[in-house]
Structures are given as structure tokens and as C-alpha cells.
Amino acid sequence: MPIVLVGPMGSGKSRVGARLAASVGAPFVDTDQRIVERHGPIAEIFDREGEAAFRVIEREVVAEALREEAVVSLGGGAVLDADTRADLAGLAVVRLDVRPEAVAPRLSGGTRPLLADGGIERWIRIREERRPLYDEVAGLSIDTTRRSVARIVAEITEWAGGRA
Ligand SMILES: Nc1ncnc2c1ncn2[C@@H]1O[C@H](COP(=O)(O)OP(=O)(O)O)[C@@H](O)[C@H]1O
Ligand SMILES: O=C(O)C1=C[C@@H](OP(=O)(O)O)[C@@H](O)[C@H](O)C1
Numbered sequence: 001m002p003i004v005l006v007g008p009m010g011s012g013k014s015r016v017g018a019r020l021a022a023s024v025g026a027p028f029v030d031t032d033q034r035i036v037e038r039h040g041p042i043a044e045i046f047d048r049e050g051e052a053a054f055r056v057i058e059r060e061v062v063a064e065a066l067r068e069e070a071v072v073s074l075g076g077g078a079v080l081d082a083d084t085r086a087d088l089a090g091l092a093v094v095r096l097d098v099r100p101e102a103v104a105p106r107l108s109g110g111t112r113p114l115l116a117d118g119g120i121e122r123w124i125r126i127r128e129e130r131r132p133l134y135d136e137v138a139g140l141s142i143d144t145t146r147r148s149v150a151r152i153v154a155e156i157t158e159w160a161g162g163r164a
């Protein structure tokens with residue numbers, strides 16, 4: 001069964017997922033990386049085809065990844081898809097979060113199209129809008145604001161072991 005990481009942009013899903021996979025000896029799938037490999041840079045998909053088209057591509061890649069025996073890091077907006085939320089029911093889903101005061105350096109220099117305008121205020125609004133969706137799907141929530149990646153990995157490993 002996969003271990004799946006969800007949560008807002010900059011919460012550490014990609015970084016923690018890679019370290020967690022290495023730590024438990026499982027393959028790592030970052031669905032955004034897979035999208036980029038197949039369709040090119042995410043910002044270009046948004047520019048060329050719009051967010052709705054990106055969500056269709058994302059859903060396809062997420063559905064495939066959730067069938068793999070892997071650590072799977074989703075993009076922050078993947079939970080907007082009702083079929084994805086249904087697929088997540090019963091899986092080991094961890095929500096990573098980060099408080100607004102710590103997120104700015106984590107997002108700097110990034111290429112996330114949803115934050116191209118509006119900066120941190122936009123990030124706060126998106127995080128609040130999606131909060132109920134993360135609450136719905138996650139079995140464990142971790143505030144990563146002041147936690148090292150190593151500690152987060154240890155907490156997830158302990159929780160997932162207790163679930164097995
Ligand atoms: N626990 C943490 N403490 C400090 N910085 C972190 C932590 N987790 C991730 N980061 C940094 O924050 C940035 C965003 O992380 P990333 O894994 O890409 O987030 P996400 O995939 O959730 O958008 C990266 O530069 C990463 O190194
Ligand atoms: O929150 C979102 O809607 C998005 C989050 C991004 O992934 P991260 O959460 O890994 O930054 C990426 O999928 C895309 O830019 C859209």
C-alpha cells in the first residue's frame with residue numbers, strides 16, 4: 001500500500017517524500033515530476049492549456065501512482081479532484097502543513113504558477129480553501145514549520161508502522 005503525502009505548496013511533500021522513500025527502501029513517485037517528464041514544465045502547461053487541463057493530466061498521473069507500492073508525493077491541488085479523494089480513502093495519507101510565517105523562503109525562486117501573482121496572501125487563501133479537503137483525506141497531520149526533515153520522516157515511519 002502506498003504512503004501518500006498531501007498538503008499545501010511548500011509544506012515539504014516532495015522533499016520529505018524522497019527522504020522517506022530512501023529511509024523505508026520504497027520507490028518514490030512525485031506526481032509533479034512525472035507530469036513534467038511526460039508533458040513538460042508545469043508553468044508551461046498552465047500557460048498553454050490552463051489550470052483545468054493541468055488537473056486532468058494530474059488526475060491521470062495520480063490515479064496511476066496510487067496503485068504503486070511507493071511513497072507518493074502529490075501536488076498541493078491534487079485533492080481538489082473528488083475521484084482522487086475517493087482513491088485516498090483507506091490509504092496511509094499524511095498531511096504536511098507549514099505556517100505562513102515560515103513558508104516564504106520555501107517558496108522563493110519557485111515556478112509555481114498559482115503563486116505567480118499574489119504571493120503569500122494568495123498562498124494563505126489557497127491553503128485555507130483546501131484545508132477541509134486535507135482534513136478529509138489525511139490520517140496523520142504534521143506541522144513542518146519547525147521540524148527537521150529527519151524528524152518528520154521518523155514520525156511518519158512510526159505512524160505507518162503502527163498502521164500496518
Ligand atoms: N521541514 C522543512 N524545514 C525546512 N525547509 C523545508 C522543510 N521541508 C521542505 N523544506 C524546503 O521547502 C521547499 C519546498 O519544499 P517541497 O518539498 O518542494 O514542498 P512541496 O512539495 O510541498 O511544495 C524546499 O526548498 C525544501 O527544501
Ligand atoms: O497547489 C497547487 O495547486 C499546485 C501545487 C504544486 O505542487 P507542490 O504542492 O508540490 O508545490 C504543483 O502541483 C502545481 O504548481 C499546482
Ligand SMILES: [Mg+2]
Pocket residue numbers: 013014015032073074075
Ligand atoms: Mg512538490
